[in-house]
Amino acid sequence: xxxxxxxxRRIILPVGLWVFSLVLLSVQSYQHRKSSxxxxxxxxxxxxxxxxxxxxxxxxxxxxxxxxxxxxxxxxEQNLGLQKQIALLELENQLLREKAMETERLQSLLGFKNxxxxxxxxxxxxxxxxxxxxxxxxxxxGEEDGIKERQPVISPQxxxxxxxxxxxxxxxxxxxYVLLILDRGSRVSVMVQRTRDRAILEGIGxxxxxxxxxxxxxxxxxxxxxxxxxxxxxxxxxGIEVGKLLSIEGNPFLSSAQGWVQPSVDFFHLEEVLVxxxxxxx
Amino acid sequence: MIRIWLRDFILILLxxxxxxxxxxAILPMMFKDKLEINLIFALIIWLGFFKSTxxxxxxxxxxxxxxxxxSGTLSGVYMFAGMSLYLxxxxxxxxxxxxxxxxxxxxxxxxxxxxxxxxxxxxxxFIGRNYFRVQPIYYILLExxxxxxxxxxxxxxxxxxxxxxxxxxxxxxxxxx
Numbered sequence: 001x002x003x004x005x006x007x008x009r010r011i012i013l014p015v016g017l018w019v020f021s022l023v024l025l026s027v028q029s030y031q032h033r034k035s036s037x038x039x040x041x042x043x044x045x046x047x048x049x050x051x052x053x054x055x056x057x058x059x060x061x062x063x064x065x066x067x068x069x070x071x072x073x074x075x076x077e078q079n080l081g082l083q084k085q086i087a088l089l090e091l092e093n094q095l096l097r098e099k100a101m102e103t104e105r106l107q108s109l110l111g112f113k114n115x116x117x118x119x120x121x122x123x124x125x126x127x128x129x130x131x132x133x134x135x136x137x138x139x140x141x142g143e144e145d146g147i148k149e150r151q152p153v154i155s156p157q158x159x160x161x162x163x164x165x166x167x168x169x170x171x172x173x174x175x176x177y178v179l180l181i182l183d184r185g186s187r188v189s190v191m192v193q194r195t196r197d198r199a200i201l202e203g204i205g206x207x208x209x210x211x212x213x214x215x216x217x218x219x220x221x222x223x224x225x226x227x228x229x230x231x232x233x234x235x236x237x238x239g240i241e242v243g244k245l246l247s248i249e250g251n252p253f254l255s256s257a258q259g260w261v262q263p264s265v266d267f268f269h270l271e272e273v274l275v276x277x278x279x280x281x282x
Numbered sequence: 283m284i285r286i287w288l289r290d291f292i293l294i295l296l297x298x299x300x301x302x303x304x305x306x307a308i309l310p311m312m313f314k315d316k317l318e319i320n321l322i323f324a325l326i327i328w329l330g331f332f333k334s335t336x337x338x339x340x341x342x343x344x345x346x347x348x349x350x351x352x353s354g355t356l357s358g359v360y361m362f363a364g365m366s367l368y369l370x371x372x373x374x375x376x377x378x379x380x381x382x383x384x385x386x387x388x389x390x391x392x393x394x395x396x397x398x399x400x401x402x403x404x405x406x407x408f409i410g411r412n413y414f415r416v417q418p419i420y421y422i423l424l425e426x427x428x429x430x431x432x433x434x435x436x437x438x439x440x441x442x443x444x445x446x447x448x449x450x451x452x453x454x455x456x457x458x459x
Contacts, residue, residue, distance in 0.1 A: 009335045017343045018365040025358030029408035
């Protein structure tokens, strides 16, 4: 015969608790259906309400926290979207600013173009020569635009160079090379505007200086004298501004003087040029 | 001996409360109140199958009571369903005790189906507001299946918790002899 402890553990306790839950449920159900609950049931419900309130409190807090978290996630997504939009607008703004500056430059170029007596076409610089040996750039106009070898290239600031057509640097249908006056192979016949003394201007491969040679030793030149094209070489028309005289020095081995000229054109910031394709406007 | 008994009891109770908090506060947000993931019933099944009688029965009773308290309906309904579940597990464990995953899932499926039936019947009998029509049948089946899938993992977690303190060397009994 099983002892009481065994019975208690194996049967009485589990079944007793089950019966107790059933009784409790019946009592609750009875109280639930009664129109006016008794003070006892009120007390029981009062006690029962504490864990319910506690759980509801935790539930509400957790729900609020979760909703806040979801809101923050949404805000973060919105933030990322707005940052992306700002970046796009900044880029657009930058492009528009660039367009405005380009328009300004082109307007100035157009004004200059109308003021001179040459037939010109406007060209855009599409690439600069990357080597340090040659001073050239490529423009977006070629044979089909009427570009030919030895045509002068100018800007509103002054003389830029000439079109070249040689092996390795040919004129194509829609592009051409421009040899700058800075190049070591460039020679330009010039004269000093004030004194009308003629000389030859050579490039030395630097954007800041040009060498002016074969000046008369008796010439009285001053720093800041304007140097312009003389028109004698047959390439560049006369009167185009080239640069300002910086200094002059006598050459003991030659019966002439030479000096340094600062080019009028800012080659560091050049973007558009004019190519002179004809002598006179029609 | 009593110390170990009490330690296990308190530990399971605390984790049970944590499960209750998850069940009543966190999981409804994920399932939008449509499906009830019942971690406490899974724990009661575990207690019925794997835990010794006295702590198992008392813990089941307490957890079922608190589940009822937070359920929003008559607390006795959940308590009665929980205790019925415990009783079935407890009396059937002598004949079979599902050890592998698929067995545990299958038994959980049957037991959750049974507990759902008990709950609905109890609600119908003791409150009587046509609770059978609250949830569509496919939702009920989906809920039972989800609970059956989750239950073995709850068993595994509580198997681990049971031996949790034994991992701390200071609490180990000194060897004798």
